[in-house]
Amino acid sequence: MSSITINGEAHEFSGDPNMPLLWYVRDMLNLTGTKFGCGAGVCGACTVHLDGVAVRSCQTTLGEAAGKSVTTIEGLSPDGEHAVQQAWRKISVPQCGFCQAGQIMQAASLLAKNRAPSDAEIVEAMSGNICRCGCYQRIHEAVRLAAGGV
Amino acid sequence: MLHYLKTEVDTENVQRFDAEISNVSRRGVLGGLLTATGLVLAVRITPASAREALKPYPTGGLTMPDGVVADPHVFIAIAPDGALTIVTHRSEMGTGIRTSLPMVVADEMGADWSRVTLVQAPGDEPKYGNQDTDGSRSMRHFIQPMRQCGAAMRQMLETAAAAKWKVDPTLCRARNHQVALLDKEGKETGKVLGFGELAEAAMAVPVPAPETILYKSPNEFTLMGKGEVQIADLRDITIGKAGYGADTRLPGMKFAVIARPAVLGSKVKSYDASAALKVPGVEAVHEIEGVFTVPRKFGQLGGIAVVANTTYAALQGREALTIEWEDSPNTSYDSAAYAAEMSATAAKPGKVLRNQGDPDAAFANAKDVITAEYHGRHLVQAPMEPLVAIARIVDGKAEIWAPVQSPYGARKEIAEALKMPIENVTVHVSLLGGGFGRKSKWDFMLEAALLSQKMGGKPVLVQWTREDDIQHAFYHTTSVERIEVAVDGAGKVSGWRHRTVAPSIVSTFKQDDGYQFPIEYGMGFVDMPFDIPNIRCENGQAMAHTRIGWFRSVSNIQRAFAAQSVVCEVAHKLGRDPKDFLLELLGPDREIDPKTAGFPDDFWNYGEPYKEFPINTARLKNVVRVAAENAGWGKALPPRQGLGIAVHRAFASYVASVVHVAIDDDGTIRVPEVTSAIDCGFHVNPERIRSQMEGAAVMGMSNALYSGITFKNGAVEQSNFTDYDVTRMSNYPQKVSVHIIDAPWGVHAGGVGEPGVPPFAPALANAIFAATGKRLRNLPMGDKVA
Ligand code: FES
């Protein structure tokens, strides 16, 4: 039995510690905002925060998350008004929207440790997140906007 | 604030009026009225209302299965408090159509957009009209029915207000969610009735006959053409609340994955599930029969399904399966050998599809002949959301939830597969995390339905992994396009011979004969618009060994790449500026006459009547000029940089793109800027047109530089985004400037979702040539150049 905090709520978990966090939050907690895109750590759709840092939930096991605090898109901001979320809406970033929870979590993590990232730093931080619809220009702009304060 | 209601209508507060109406037939409302041309009649009724009668024009929408429906009772409901519900019947996969079509209704009604709630229609084409969200058709086919719907509702509201006030309806004018009473001068008197107050009476007013409906004049538009409305699901997307295919949760729902054959057509010979059943969480293993009769259509591949209490357990269970597969005749499919075969076929005469003038003589008398061969690999759509479907069967009634582009087609075949009457099958449409053509094929939904049936109707979610998605798709075809261009003694292009060789989508629907069908050769092949006196287009045979399907912009990908590259090659050979040469080849401003141009009798014009949607060279040339001017065509650039241009008509729209390439020290191909001009006729949502064009550049870059599917021993060699590479932020078109050509009503709305893709790859190849002198003819070109 191990304990894991998700969006501020403690959960006891007694199953397979190798289960990726992704399937735990989606299938067992019904937190469906975190998306499955590749299952291989190469698309970023499943990005969540582990103790405030962006990780791929498809590559993070429950064992690794035990005793730590996980934030999913649903818990990023109590009212959905995180600067990154606001910037995303202001710029109308999404097309289909499927990658965007992961993009937003990645961007929020970047800005939490680097208030004023350079363009190169934005590109570096965001290159692991695929957007098949091709919203990169707006994602880039939205991260800049969020950094500057919406 | 708009709210995504998933698939349930809030019947408590919203009055729905679904009864048949007597005075207008629901279907083909437009059909009865069609006449030859579709231009505005411009009948102004009173200066105050500035309304006009519009003459409907025919579109391909009328000949699609179940046609179009323009009945306000089907699409609109107004609650007594004024809350307005608009049904959106096309699938949302990123184009914004779920927002844009209701915008048309709301604008025409005079509604306040902030009071609109959208309801996604389930698959029901007899009720809503065609729902196959594909072929960049939604706006093209439904702008008229949606305007008609909104205008009819507005007239019903005005009629209801007139009855209350006991005045002539011409004195009543709907705007801003109210009907205002006008005086004889057409000025507002200050008396108003809200839409909510009028709802019940308005809904009882007979739907006006189409020919009596008056429309808003464009200067009255509040939403159309403004670009100020954001997509309805924007907020939900940013807070993780938007509902995609895998996000529905049903009580007792199980999770399943399926092991499918690596090679198309191979069957399960035997399997051992004992180890899989020992995996904690795995509850059952079922064989799903495949469809092995040819044509397979969208039949499921067949395989072994592992059902578990989480997706994780199901995946582990699948790993633990031992399956022996039967051999398939497709085991010999090998992409390298196949490409060589296609190339050999393209070197020989093929089936003639278009002949104009005397190309043999033109080539015999040519001073110069430029020959180039362009290759394309298979592509997979790989929408960000892998395929997924949820099914359950209760009391002989099946419900399926899926991110599907064609919910009614799916419903019909699911009913057949389950041996149920269609009334007992419901298909709910979630948001689609991208589609690009893959989600028009409902094999994944059949799997879920059949699996649920095997489980006694229990609810089950069938999840495709990314590997499943990449290895079991309906692939964009692989192709060889060989073009020969004859140049006469005066330096003029005198002949054009184009041969296309590519396995056909037709193999999915009919016994394959190796030849393409009109939909494929209508996409940038026989409809080639250049003003060249002698033209021949031929198709060589290529049998399919995998499932071929459509991918955003379909055959236009390889056709635009070949034709727009070769033009630049010839320009170079002749020492001409590529843009000037392109404009010259397009010739005088004209509408191409398919007869004199030698088009085949079965020429397919994106399903549209040619008279209404002709190939117009003036529009082609205009987008070339606009893109070139805005890109600063001809400007001096540093070494290892260059501009390339390409233009293409697809889905009844015209797009030109100028790509600016800068080659890094290590040879990496970078794109600092793309300048595009799109003429899609009358347009509704410029903001979403921009986003589609931005996305098309990114996907165009994936296709051009990175992505390719290859087969070895009949199986796909790629498996995930590790080896099926796509554009990432590390190297993407940095700035896409989009110029939308303004067009009045009367220049019919064309497609938007797909037309941006085709010109990108050739413009990029032409830019690489300008920057380096290297001509790249094989897609993908690779992300580095020496
Ligand atoms: S699903 Fe985890 S990185 Fe793609």
Ligand code: FES
């Ligand atoms: S918005 Fe569709 S994948 Fe990013």
